[in-house]
Amino acid sequence: MSRTGFDRLHPALQHHIVNTLGWRDLRPLQQATIDPLLDGANLIAVAPTAAGKTEAAALPLLSAMLEQNWQGLSVLYVCPLRALLNNLHGRIGDYCQMVGRSAGLWHGDVRGGARGRILEDPPDVLLTTPESLEVMLISRKVDHERLFAGVRVVVVDEIHAFGGDDRGWHLLAVLERIARVAGRDLQRIGLSATVGEPVSLLRWLCGSSDRPSLVVAPDSDRPAAPELTLDHVGSLRNAAQVISQLHRGEKRLVFCDSRARVEQLAVELRERQVNTFVSHSSLALDERRRAEDAFAQARDCVIVATSTLELGIDVGDLDRVVQIDAPGTVASFLQRLGRAGRRAGTVRNMLLLTTTSELTALTAAGLLALHATGYVEPVVAPPMPWHLLAQQLLALVLQRGGIGRNLWAEELRRLPEFAAAIDSGVGDAVVAHLVAEGMLYDDQGMLSIGPAGEKAYGYRHFIELTSAFTTDPLFVARHGATEIGYLHPIGLLTPDKHYATVLLAGRAWDIVGIDWGRHTVAVIPSDAGGRSRWMGSAQPLSGELCRAMRDVLTGTDPDGVTLSKRAVATLAELRANAPWAEPGTTTVVRDAGKAHWWTFAGLRANAALHAALGPLLVAGPQPDNLRIELDLGVDLQQLSRRLADLDADQLAPSPLAEQLADELKFSDCLPAGLALRIADGRLADPPSVHACLAEPRRGWNGG
Numbered sequence: 001m002s003r004t005g006f007d008r009l010h011p012a013l014q015h016h017i018v019n020t021l022g023w024r025d026l027r028p029l030q031q032a033t034i035d036p037l038l039d040g041a042n043l044i045a046v047a048p049t050a051a052g053k054t055e056a057a058a059l060p061l062l063s064a065m066l067e068q069n070w071q072g073l074s075v076l077y078v079c080p081l082r083a084l085l086n087n088l089h090g091r092i093g094d095y096c097q098m099v100g101r102s103a104g105l106w107h108g109d110v111r112g113g114a115r116g117r118i119l120e121d122p123p124d125v126l127l128t129t130p131e132s133l134e135v136m137l138i139s140r141k142v143d144h145e146r147l148f149a150g151v152r153v154v155v156v157d158e159i160h161a162f163g164g165d166d167r168g169w170h171l172l173a174v175l176e177r178i179a180r181v182a183g184r185d186l187q188r189i190g191l192s193a194t195v196g197e198p199v200s201l202l203r204w205l206c207g208s209s210d211r212p213s214l215v216v217a218p219d220s221d222r223p224a225a226p227e228l229t230l231d232h233v234g235s236l237r238n239a240a241q242v243i244s245q246l247h248r249g250e251k252r253l254v255f256c257d258s259r260a261r262v263e264q265l266a267v268e269l270r271e272r273q274v275n276t277f278v279s280h281s282s283l284a285l286d287e288r289r290r291a292e293d294a295f296a297q298a299r300d301c302v303i304v305a306t307s308t309l310e311l312g313i314d315v316g317d318l319d320r321v322v323q324i325d326a327p328g329t330v331a332s333f334l335q336r337l338g339r340a341g342r343r344a345g346t347v348r349n350m351l352l353l354t355t356t357s358e359l360t361a362l363t364a365a366g367l368l369a370l371h372a373t374g375y376v377e378p379v380v381a382p383p384m385p386w387h388l389l390a391q392q393l394l395a396l397v398l399q400r401g402g403i404g405r406n407l408w409a410e411e412l413r414r415l416p417e418f419a420a421a422i423d424s425g426v427g428d429a430v431v432a433h434l435v436a437e438g439m440l441y442d443d444q445g446m447l448s449i450g451p452a453g454e455k456a457y458g459y460r461h462f463i464e465l466t467s468a469f470t471t472d473p474l475f476v477a478r479h480g481a482t483e484i485g486y487l488h489p490i491g492l493l494t495p496d497k498h499y500a501t502v503l504l505a506g507r508a509w510d511i512v513g514i515d516w517g518r519h520t521v522a523v524i525p526s527d528a529g530g531r532s533r534w535m536g537s538a539q540p541l542s543g544e545l546c547r548a549m550r551d552v553l554t555g556t557d558p559d560g561v562t563l564s565k566r567a568v569a570t571l572a573e574l575r576a577n578a579p580w581a582e583p584g585t586t587t588v589v590r591d592a593g594k595a596h597w598w599t600f601a602g603l604r605a606n607a608a609l610h611a612a613l614g615p616l617l618v619a620g621p622q623p624d625n626l627r628i629e630l631d632l633g634v635d636l637q638q639l640s641r642r643l644a645d646l647d648a649d650q651l652a653p654s655p656l657a658e659q660l661a662d663e664l665k666f667s668d669c670l671p672a673g674l675a676l677r678i679a680d681g682r683l684a685d686p687p688s689v690h691a692c693l694a695e696p697r698r699g700w701n702g703g
Contacts, residue, residue, distance in 0.1 A: 005034030010066040013059065016098040026059075027052040028218040034060045037189065042213035044159065044190040044202045048223050048348075049338030053191040054088060056216075057155045058095050058125075065124060066099055072150035073122040076178075078130060078171065080161040082107045083289075083308075085127045088157070096125055106132050122147055130162075130171040134466040137177060138398040148181045156205065159190035160331060163201050163379035166665070169388045169417070170468035172207050176414040177396065185209050194334040197378035204381055208414040226337055226348035228368060231564035232361040236261060239324055239353040240268030243302060246351070250319035251295070254304045255336050260483045261324065262304045269302055279305040310335045317343050321350045326364035328541055330371050331379075354567075361570045363541070366549030368558035375544060384678045388468060389418050390430045390669035394453060395465055397440065402448040405431065426674065433671045456668060468665060474539060477502070477509065477521045484509065487521055488540050489656050490607045490683055492622075500622040501526050508621070516659065540603035541625045543688030549626070550600040553581045580700035586692060588636050591702030594618075595630040597639065605688035608651045616642055636699040648689040657683060 006014065006026055017023050029047045036043050037060035045056050061075055077092065079085045085107055093103040104123035106115060108131070118126070119142060136142045154175055162168035179186045190205050192198070198215045206213055233239050243254060256262045259280045269276040275298060277291040295303040303309070310332060321340045327333050333350075341348035352368070354360040392412055397403055403411070409427055413419040421427055431447075434440040438452030449458075457465040474486040487502055492514060494500050499511040502523070509523035553575060557563065563571070580587050580598070587598045595618075599606055606623035616634045623629070630639065661667055661679035670678075 005031045008034055008038055008063070009059065010063040010099075012066060012099050013063050017059070020098055027056075029053065029216065030056045030059065032216045032218050033057065034063075036212075036214055036216065037061065037187075038064055040187055040211060042188045042202065042206050042209055042211045044192065044195070044198050044205065044215050046192055046195055046198050046215060046217040049193045049335070050342040051193075053193070054091065054157070055095070057189050057191060058092055061125075061153055061155070062095060062099055062101065065101060070124070070150065070152060073124065073126055073147060074150050074152045075125040076133070076151060076154040077103075077125055077127045077157065078133070078154060079127065079157045080129070080167070081158075082109055082129065083292075084157070085129070089127050092125060092127065096123075101125070103127060106136075108132065119143070119147065130167060130174055131467045133174045133178065134170070134395060135463075137174065137181075138395055138462060138466070144399070145181055148178050149183075151178055151182045151186065152184065153187040153189065154178075155189045155191065157191045159201065159205065160192045160195045160379045163195075163204060163381060166382055166385060166388060166468045168204075168381055169385040169415075170391070172205070173388060173392045173412070173415055173418070176207055177392075177399070177411070179208070180411060180414065185211060187211060193338055194331045194376055195379055196331065196376035201379050207416065223341065224347050225560055226341070226350065227562075228349070228558075228560060229351045229562045229564065230354070230361070230364055230368060230558075230567045231351065232354045232358070232566045232570040234355060234566075236265055236324070236355050237268055239355050240265055240272060242353060243322060244269060244272040244274050247320050249300045251299060251317065252302045252320040252322055253309065253318050253339055254302055254322040254324065255310070255327070256304060256306060256324045257327065258483075258486060259306055262306055265324065266304050269304070275301040277301065277303040279303060279308050307332070309339070319346075321348075323350055323352045323364075325354050325356065325360045326352060326367045328539060329377050329545070330367060330375060331377050333367060333371060334376065354570075358570050358574055361567060362549050362552060362574055363545075365552045365558055365561075365563075365567070365571060366545055368561045369552055369556055370545055370548035372559040372561075373548075377542065377544070383681045384421075385417060386421055386426055386430065386674055386678060387664055387666040387670055389421055389427065390434065391465060391468065391666045392418070393430065393434070393447075394439065394449065394457065394669070397447055397449055398462060398465070402446050405442060405445045405447055408447065429671055429674065430669070434669060437668075439669060475514070475519045475521045477523050479509070479523050479525070484523060486539055488603060489660060490540065490603060490654060492521065493656055493659075494620075494622065501620045502622055516663070543600075543602040543605055543685065543691055546600040546602050546625050547691075550581060551583060553578050554583045580702070582698070584695060586695050586697050588630065588634075588639060588697065588699045589702065590632070590700070593632065595632050595634060596627045597630055598627045599692045600626055601688045601692040602685060604683060604685035605692055607654060608684060608689055609646075609692070611652050611654065612646055613639075613642060636697060640697060643693060646693070648693060649686050651684070651689065654680060654683040 029045055030052050033045055033056040045053050047053055065074060085105060089103060089105045096103045102123040103125040104118045106118060106126060106128045136147060137144050156162060162171055175186060186209065188205050188209055195201055202213055202215055233242055256265060262278055262280050266276050266278045277295045279291055295301060318340045321336055323336060337348050337350050352364045354364050393408055396408060396411060409422045413422050435442045438450040440453060441448050441450040474488060477484040477487050492500055492511060502509050502511060508526035510526040511521055512524055513522035580589050589596050589598060603625045606628055610623045610628050616630055616639060618629045618631050621629045657676055657680040661675040664675055664679060667675040
């Protein structure tokens with residue numbers, strides 16, 4: 001065992017690492033976290049999958065627990081998925097048991113008896129979710145003052161899964177309330193395999209904590225270059241044929257980005273006598289678990305999954321990862337790539353099979369090109385979490401059994417974003433609304449839950465109040481009983497709030513009905529345009545990815561990627577059909593009786609620009625990720641004059657903002673104007689609009 005940070009670990013832990021675990025050395029990340037964690041710093045540990053991040057946090061904390069004789073529940077270990085918690089419980093429990101300590105598990109599937117034992121004799125480490133922490137704080141059955149009195153540290157595993165979502169704001173707010181109960185500045189530790197701009201994510205994680213903080217990401221933990229292959233096969237049936245013939249005798253994990261395609265591909269594989277398992281969120285928990293357990297034990301087999309297996313759930317040693325089409329971000333790509341190459345002597349690998357229009361091949365090639373530059377999307381917390389401020393106020397009232405109207409702000413302002421909202425008057429507006437609507441009752445300055453609050457959230461002991469989960473914003477588009485694909489709500493309505501014409505799966509569709517509650521869209525084939533190689537998914541892509549797609553279109557092949565003959569031919573055909581494309585340039589293309597402004601700015605930026613262009617647009621079609629259709633009579637000078645008058649930070653609200661404001665969880669706890677501001681702010685993408693407007697524009701006239 002090398003002698004660096006290891007020397008600072010408690011002697012009992014050193015003994016068990018060497019003799020019980022049989023480790024000859026610690027991994028670089030595990031060595032690098034010992035000193036800062038023992039010194040009490042906040043940190044984010046960034047390393048590839050299977051680099052030992054769990055141990056990098058657990059071992060120093062167990063050492064501190066022994067050295068400083070921490071008693072009672074002292075470490076909270078928070079994960080985004082119950083399955084991941086189940087997976088880690090045994091491992092962390094074994095480490096605790098080595099040194100005479102204990103680990104417990106509390107989430108929605110854990111029964112009352114097990115919870116009762118935790119409350120009676122709290123473990124040293126509790127593995128849990130943000131929602132379960134909220135339950136513990138507000139439940140009358142839990143003495144949260146006693147339970148959380150000794151908490152000193154929180155570990156947030158897969159932190160990127162929290163940081164870009166309202167669930168992350170909920171977690172931070174709950175941790176601030178626990179810190180208040182414990183009466184100390186909680187040490188905060190984030191773990192992630194893939195994260196862009198980790199310094200800003202760490203700043204977000206720290207909240208009110210003023211401890212020293214740092215990012216730990218040893219270069220020596222970087223894995224060897226992966227084996228990446230791109231093939232354009234044209235259909236899901238063809239993808240099944242390729243998968244059935246390649247890598248026989250090996251264990252393969254195949255990712256699809258919709259449940260319907262998971263099931264369709266599984267049927268195709270089973271018809272080809274491939275031992276196939278399935279995992280997605282619509283399956284019952286026990287059924288999904290049986291499939292994952294069976295897959296973990298098998299060898300010559302395939303499991304087809306949605307993003308349910310993207311995070312670090314153990315499904316055994318994988319040989320191959322296959323991606324159908326392309327995930328929407330580099331971060332998601334890296335998570336999936338990291339599922340393979342965990343055994344000694346193996347490398348990470350991925351075969352990308354694009355199946356629909358040629359545009360899916362361009363998207364995949366752009367993603368691979370963007371990855372080759374080292375870019376990973378920064379995890380950006382959603383702006384204006386004011387609905388969570390309202391939720392936390394209601395939860396605080398339940399936790400405390402009532403609170404003074406002049407006192408609640410002092411408790412919730414520990415989170416900097418909440419403090420800014422309170423100081424700007426948002427907090428007073430929220431309280432006034434809650435009282436006026438009967439969500440809260442004001443008895444001479446003492447706030448308690450009102451009748452409307454009981455009615456809206458009191459079911460099953462206020463269980464709905466404990467979760468900040470928001471529904472997936474994507475809508476399923478169906479033509480009759482056939483599922484066509486997924487649409488982001490930003491493109492469903494025109495600026496004057498009529499149903500839009502959308503581009504999906506290689507052709508144009510007219511929307512004829514929207515079921516907002518079920519998130520489904522009825523479509524019929526449109527006369528607005530026939531099939532086009534440029535008509536692809538309406539799921540929003542980032543401006544960075546769209547510009548990388550332009551780089552590929554203008555001749556750049558992704559570094560370190562093997563392109564099949566079919567992929568090479570597909571990209572060559574796309575390039576031949578886009579002679580107008582130039583690097584770093586947006587182009588107004590007039591061809592075949594139409595005019596399109598090719599922005600390569602992403603769907604959110606294009607939707608904002610589309611709404612701002614007004615009379616320059618052709619009626620009907622909505623923008624996609626790459627282009628906006630203009631009126632055929634518009635020339636480059638007219639467009640440039642219109643754009644010169646735009647302020648990228650002050651574009652008109654999306655026509656969907658009002659509808660999405662109503663769907664925002666806890667929107668009923670906000671004045672309508674605040675909910676609308678949140679929705680509009682979250683639909684906007686000012687950086688991509690700025691980037692688009694800053695690029696030179698040119699015109700191109702085709703035949």
